[in-house]
Amino acid sequence: MSYVQISQNDLFARVRKTVERSNGQNPLRICHLSKYYPPQPGGIETHVRTLATSQAALGAQVDVICVNACDRTGEDSPQTQTVEEFDRDVRVIRLGRMATVARFDMFTEFSRYFKQRGTQYDIAHLHAPNPAMGLHWALSNSSVPLVVTHHSDIVKQRVLKHVINPLLSYVYHRASRVLISNPLYANGSDFLRPYHHRVEVLPFGIDLSIYQQPSDGAIAYAEHLRSTYGSPIWLSVGRLVYYKALCVAIEALKFVPGTLMIVGKGQLAETLKQRAKEAGVSDRVVWKPYLSPEELVGAYHAATALWFPSNARSEAFGLVQVEAMASGCPVINAAIPHSGVTWVSRDRVEGLTVPVNDPQAMAQAARHLLTDPDLRERLSAASRVRAGRFDQDLMAQESLRIYQQVMRATAAEPVLV
Template sequence: MSGPWVGAGLRVLHLGKFYPPASGGMEAHVQTLARAQAEAGAQVEVLCANHSADGAGTSHEFHGRSPTREDWDGPVRVVRLGRAASVARMDVMPDLPRVLLRALKRGVDVLHLHTPNPSMLLALDVVPRLPPLFVTHHSDIIRQRVTGALFRPFEALLYARALRVLATSEAYVPGSPLLRAFRSKVRPLPLGIDLTPYLHPSAEALEAEARWRAEAAGAPLWLMVGRLVYYKGLFTALEALARVPGRLVVVGQGPLQAEARERARALGVEGRVTWAGYLPPDSLVGAYRAATALWFPSNARSEAYGLSQVEAMASALPVLNTAIPHSGVPWVSRHEETGLTVPMGDAAALAVAARRLVEEPGLAKRLGHTARERAVAEFRHDVMATRSLALYAEALGRPVPVAREDVPATPRAAAGRA
């Protein structure tokens, strides 16, 4: 941005589910957006659930009561609400009404809710007067069909009150009944990340890269990054591994880990899988740099975007993803441009795509180069912040800030290893 923001000092309150160090794509996005907006001159606060009793760890599975506490993430004020229980993935937070009303009374120019987020959404539904409301719709409720059906009227009630509903990609909108119902107020806001650690790796990341390469011992190194949950397609990846050479590094934790380990044993690939769990940032950057490709075989629209694809692309790493109908996944990394896209749940097709990267001269390098270019052009955190503040200004009837020449002011409906 050249010169100060017209919206400098804008008071923004984000309502998330959790906040790092809690893991997850929505959590990472809320942190990245909040920090980037604060860097652009906004006064930013985040209200979310406290993921653990002591504030440590990355899991947000409920393991007992947690207290309400407040801290600062650089310039971002973060209020983490204590949880008393979790029922059907809805967190019970006794302090929520009091803390929310106190935050609203301090003065809020933009209230920004991130969904799915049942607890926060229901709390807002009963507040009679809200500040200008924006909703980022990260995903439909896919698997919990009964819960989703019961919850839908409450979603619709709040979405009707929103000034704008932000979709992570245009590709997701046609397959979402909720977004289609409010199509006139839907705008795309593609997710972005701070690319600096991937474009300019630290000495520790380069050391980690060397360790990962040594572990691969010259064989292909395939990488998966994400929570071990049903829609990530981990079993498809294990079946594909049985058809290709190399080692699969699985980064993440989740409820399917024990079953996945048993599946790996049954397939005879147990010795070629590294269950890495949670990796520190430098070690993860090193893994991206050492890998042959990111495997992203997700199998449901619960996977609406896939930020780990962006991390891989910024590392000039090709992505092998899936053609999930009406999902942003194949839009983020495009077939034959930044990676290869295969049908959902097709282990044989995933294996064929992986072998292409190994066997076709120059293919992996070409895809990786284009992947990095696309990440820099479309998925930087400052690009996302610029777009978000411009969307706020447009909806509020304020002058829309003029972005730097290298930062697109409005999101594109369709976009386009060193």
């Protein structure tokens, strides 16, 4: 696994030459293969959009091929139509699906939009785990060099992964690079071990400016939250699914004052609401299935800390940690073994880390921030500095450098006749 840390100026200088070469008559042509794309929620979807739009801003020609999860009214639907649209300078091709079986999307138009256009691309970039798109890429028998971002191992689906992993193994064996978001994840991944010589770290990035310089609307929303709920406000942001472990946050609230705001929706919504009722804290939990981007920035600025109790390696990075850190909001996270969560926000450097599935420890960390305001200020300042490591422009430029390396190596390979 390669992980070389260089200065931001050196990275800009090295990649500027690559971008200038690709900005002539033949811009770099990239096709991202994603499961879904915003406005579909999710960390992978958000990352794909950030990377694709940032690459396009550097002069690359970028397509995203994904599945269309919504009907014409914008509602989730098992049967959808193919839609082609633009997001800024990124062409987004949402393939219509016929059905979904065990979370596996079935669609047929991949060849029309990838295989027939395959010669137009310099790089294909698959975001995995994504068995449906991986299967279609494998069937295309494409000669376009492939880069894979391994967002996480398949953790919970123990039976299903025995079906999916052989397919993913075939795809990964053909990939020129396997990218991971942090230097800790590969050491705990049995799946990645055969590809260790191809693994490279590309930390995720976001547009930091919207959190560092909040808009007037974001500031107003932060003031609204403070006046409505008082202090402290504890914030949790993410889908309401098992590995987010929001039940831990709800239990922790029993031992600290204040309000817990949970932003997100998912299959465990009613279960978690019942858990809050049983814990006797339902009157101190605020449920927000959705906040606008501006409101979310305001929530980070109003919060005393982000509670991030995720408890499984399905949580490999945690982009919401970066959003909170850029806002100066310290993070209380959980020590998931071989996950990048505690690499993003480090214990007693930018935030506080507690054992997994330990509500008492999370509550104790929260009380520590309340009783030691100087500690919170130190963590807040350090969080803002650390967030600079996860800038979207750095990520995009480094990705183009990796692509160029792959293209040069592919061009140098002998041709078999």
